């Protein structure tokens with residue numbers, strides 16, 4: 001019988017990505033640039049929350065936003081219109097995640113060196129983006145009320161790689177069978193150390209606390 005050789009491509013791709021991302025992270029921190037990677041399911045409120053956060057932070061910091069999508073520039077246009085900050089759109093042509101190279105090229109296109117804070121809205125997906133380190137200093141993961149409080153149990157890696165988690169859309173809690181207490185318990189099972197913020201971009205609930213957390217992480221890099 002023919003001897004078939006098996007090549008572990010995924011492991012190789014991931015370890016190369018991790019090494020490149022680590023270098024990128026160190027380089028950004030050396031240059032005192034805070035890079036925040038925002039991840040969640042499609043429609044869980046990333047663009048809306050990023051808009052709110054940028055509008056709160058932009059008087060203190062020079063901010064840029066990278067919007068990653070499979071196709072189109074809808075979110076980049078929204079962010080540019082609603083915040084006025086420098087924004088670039090990257091399209092992955094169908095890929096479900098962005099690699100550290102895509103991340104590095106986008107930072108270059110944005111002009112990272114003139115900025116204090118860069119926020120990346122990653123592809124909407126609870127699986128692949130968690131596997132691909134982008135070189136960010138911190139990962140903010142969103143869990144919206146309509147998705148259900150069990151998602152941290154079903155998508156463990158996404159919650160394991162989170163530096164912080166924001167539960168979003170609490171204004172619709174009454175319509176969905178969502179318990180913030182259960183969600184926090186499930187998040188803590190995956191990641192005991194990540195702070196969890198209970199937020200709503202529409203009512204402003206929890207945004208002061210989330211803004212304070214992000215500011216304190218930015219200032220750690222600026223020291």
Ligand SMILES: Nc1nc2c(ncn2[C@@H]2O[C@H](COP(=O)(O)OP(=O)(O)O)[C@@H](O)[C@H]2O)c(=O)[nH]1
Pocket residue numbers: 040041042043044045046047048049124168169170171172199200201202203
């Ligand atoms: N009720 C409610 N809707 C929200 C909230 N945040 C975002 N949305 C809506 O959810 C939809 C998807 O939001 P978007 O920010 O585009 O999510 P993204 O796909 O993760 O970027 C939009 O119709 C938003 O207006 C919220 O806090 N409460």
Ligand SMILES: [Mg+2]
Pocket residue numbers: 046047048075121
């Ligand atoms: Mg979006």
